[in-house]
Amino acid sequence: MKNFILLNVVIYSIVIFSQSKLPKNHSLSNKLNCKTCHVCEVPTKKDPCLVACPRNQMVTVYQSADKTVNIVTLGELSKKYDPVVFFHRAHAQMSEMSGGCVTCHHYNTSGPIQPCKNCHQEERKREDISKPDLEAAYHRQCINCHREWSHENSCISCHELKKAGKVSQKIDVKKIKSKDHPKLKAPEKVVYETLSRKGKFVTFYHDEHINLFGIKCINCHQQENCSKCHDKGKPTLTQQLYNLPVKIHKSADQHHKPCFSCHSEDRCGVCHSNKPEGPFNHAERTGWALNRFHEKLSCSKCHGNSDKFAKLDNKCESCHKNFAAGKFDHSLTGLKLDENHKDLDCIECHKEKNFSNSPACDNCHEDKSFPKNKPGKEITISLKKKK
Amino acid sequence: MEKQSRREFFKTTAIVGSAIAGLSSNSTKAAPKNILSEDRMGVLVDTTACIGCRSCEWACKTAHGIETQSLEKYSDRTVFKNMRRPDVNALTVVNEYANHQNAQLPTDVKIQCMHCDHPACVSACIVGAFSKQENGSVIWDTKKCIGCRYCMVACPFQVPSFEYNKAINPEIKKCDFCFERTKVGKLPACVEICPVEALTYGPRNDLIKIARERIKRNPDKYFDYIYGEYEVGGTSWMYIGNQDLRNVAFPKLGDKPAPGVSEAIQHGIFAYFVPPVSLYALLGGIMWITKNRKNSEEE
Ligand code: SF4
Ligand code: SF4
Ligand code: SF4
Numbered sequence: 302m303k304n305f306i307l308l309n310v311v312i313y314s315i316v317i318f319s320q321s322k323l324p325k326n327h328s329l330s331n332k333l334n335c336k337t338c339h340v341c342e343v344p345t346k347k348d349p350c351l352v353a354c355p356r357n358q359m360v361t362v363y364q365s366a367d368k369t370v371n372i373v374t375l376g377e378l379s380k381k382y383d384p385v386v387f388f389h390r391a392h393a394q395m396s397e398m399s400g401g402c403v404t405c406h407h408y409n410t411s412g413p414i415q416p417c418k419n420c421h422q423e424e425r426k427r428e429d430i431s432k433p434d435l436e437a438a439y440h441r442q443c444i445n446c447h448r449e450w451s452h453e454n455s456c457i458s459c460h461e462l463k464k465a466g467k468v469s470q471k472i473d474v475k476k477i478k479s480k481d482h483p484k485l486k487a488p489e490k491v492v493y494e495t496l497s498r499k500g501k502f503v504t505f506y507h508d509e510h511i512n513l514f515g516i517k518c519i520n521c522h523q524q525e526n527c528s529k530c531h532d533k534g535k536p537t538l539t540q541q542l543y544n545l546p547v548k549i550h551k552s553a554d555q556h557h558k559p560c561f562s563c564h565s566e567d568r569c570g571v572c573h574s575n576k577p578e579g580p581f582n583h584a585e586r587t588g589w590a591l592n593r594f595h596e597k598l599s600c601s602k603c604h605g606n607s608d609k610f611a612k613l614d615n616k617c618e619s620c621h622k623n624f625a626a627g628k629f630d631h632s633l634t635g636l637k638l639d640e641n642h643k644d645l646d647c648i649e650c651h652k653e654k655n656f657s658n659s660p661a662c663d664n665c666h667e668d669k670s671f672p673k674n675k676p677g678k679e680i681t682i683s684l685k686k687k688k
Numbered sequence: 689m690e691k692q693s694r695r696e697f698f699k700t701t702a703i704v705g706s707a708i709a710g711l712s713s714n715s716t717k718a719a720p721k722n723i724l725s726e727d728r729m730g731v732l733v734d735t736t737a738c739i740g741c742r743s744c745e746w747a748c749k750t751a752h753g754i755e756t757q758s759l760e761k762y763s764d765r766t767v768f769k770n771m772r773r774p775d776v777n778a779l780t781v782v783n784e785y786a787n788h789q790n791a792q793l794p795t796d797v798k799i800q801c802m803h804c805d806h807p808a809c810v811s812a813c814i815v816g817a818f819s820k821q822e823n824g825s826v827i828w829d830t831k832k833c834i835g836c837r838y839c840m841v842a843c844p845f846q847v848p849s850f851e852y853n854k855a856i857n858p859e860i861k862k863c864d865f866c867f868e869r870t871k872v873g874k875l876p877a878c879v880e881i882c883p884v885e886a887l888t889y890g891p892r893n894d895l896i897k898i899a900r901e902r903i904k905r906n907p908d909k910y911f912d913y914i915y916g917e918y919e920v921g922g923t924s925w926m927y928i929g930n931q932d933l934r935n936v937a938f939p940k941l942g943d944k945p946a947p948g949v950s951e952a953i954q955h956g957i958f959a960y961f962v963p964p965v966s967l968y969a970l971l972g973g974i975m976w977i978t979k980n981r982k983n984s985e986e987e
Contacts, residue, residue, distance in 0.1 A: 425875060436885070
């Protein structure tokens, strides 16, 4: 028994000791579950019993692309070829729309960015073959994307062949001109021709979605492929042989996915039509014409967050909580109420509080009617744009 | 060249013959079970990683003294216009198939001998020139071969090829899993050169676990099937990919160790009531004599 207690003390002190020695950035406190990485109950420094690379479950590389390192040279391995000059920032700037930093930095606990070789061994002949070696890790990151649009995979498309018998030149990063990815030009509108029986055309106003509705690129573009812009349209050999379309085929589900995050409850006809459609028109689309006041507002002013616009009813008080006697300054409408009318309840003139219909006088006056008779004095108002 | 004595030859023939006779009575075991070592090696080919660079073809030729052009020339992709088979000048070839999910990213599949766990070539070879080694390799012994080419007929993957264009001492050629290299602790040449390690060399049992793990972690990327895990009783080379490779690069085969066509040969023989042993002995004898005559002509 005594021995057992002693043993326990030793074990626990080892555990505590090893935990106190954890690297500073080890996410002990965070939402992370220990079991994400450690398989055993009491991981120690000596035997951390780590599971094989849990990938995306614990990645915390989120840096703004413009702040990242510009150029990286990759040359640890080349025997035959010169190191590769990799324009990191230019790639990072586009990565947001195709999975983000984690596409390449797929396994990075909180803290400093881990170099690939921390996990990927340099030797091809090795014990742990569950993950690729370093050379393969680099190549897999690069080649599969690049060959999608260049349709090429020769070594020299990235590496310079070493001059025979010479040590490779030392590459001075400072001398290389930095490179940024050119700003993307968003199309104004795209007209899709579909096979749908609900209407062949879908007219998508791209600029409206960004500028009017305030939707961010990443809301729709999450898994974009570089080849979308970079492929010069030259078909691959198999495309020629098997007569495959140049465009990547997407299923109806995949096509609808980005739209459905907002339009899931809309009828087909909201997007599909038998002819290309004009830009967004509030009256046509919703049956509610915007008046000169509403026209000036941004969508989110009434509909809330742009991720999901809230559907509104057509009762003015739903938004205008101040449309009540004593609270509302009627002169804002261009009509200053006279002493007799000033303190009346809105409903006396505006039946059912429907302010879009003309006011009625017959509640009190049998011989009067709007707009021939007015309950006050017309004034000129200046419309200030309110945001 | 050391030769098999006439006596030894008939001895082997008789043994193999009776083994085959035994086979036809239901239990079709191509290779004796005891040679199948628990930690035999294998290769997991991940066709989603393969970029079709054909460096493996170059490395294989270079390692086996087959003449070839420079590695840089191998990036020529027009070879993919035709489907190729391994032959005497190329023990492994890479073919390219359409990928209907993403036409920009075709599926490339390297093929070579699968190094079956119960190799039909071994069971078909009447002189025991083929053998399954402890490390998983199925290799061929030029000293024993009589050139009967039964192995070619028997192999369910149509791998062994014969040097038809060689009049003198034609040999059977096929991938030998780089037996001479692995013997001294080196990796197979193709595995060593592959720039993306689409070919992972390791104990077969581990490779199956790794393959399963990859598929589990990435169910959208992989078609859930390991080709070679069970085919013809299991093969040392196994494949995973983004589509069912049985529709493109490989035949659909059962999981029974199938001597394949060699069984058909036997059945054909039985139809005429010819005991197989004697027929094999006769055929083999003729081949052996011819070979010997050729050899003595040479000498
Ligand atoms: S693939 Fe063919 S040649 Fe290779 S081991 Fe199997 S049966 Fe023999
Ligand atoms: S294992 Fe060796 S013989 Fe077989 S394909 Fe690879 S390089 Fe060629
Ligand atoms: S070397 Fe590797 S990537 Fe290149 S074709 Fe062969 S298996 Fe595929």
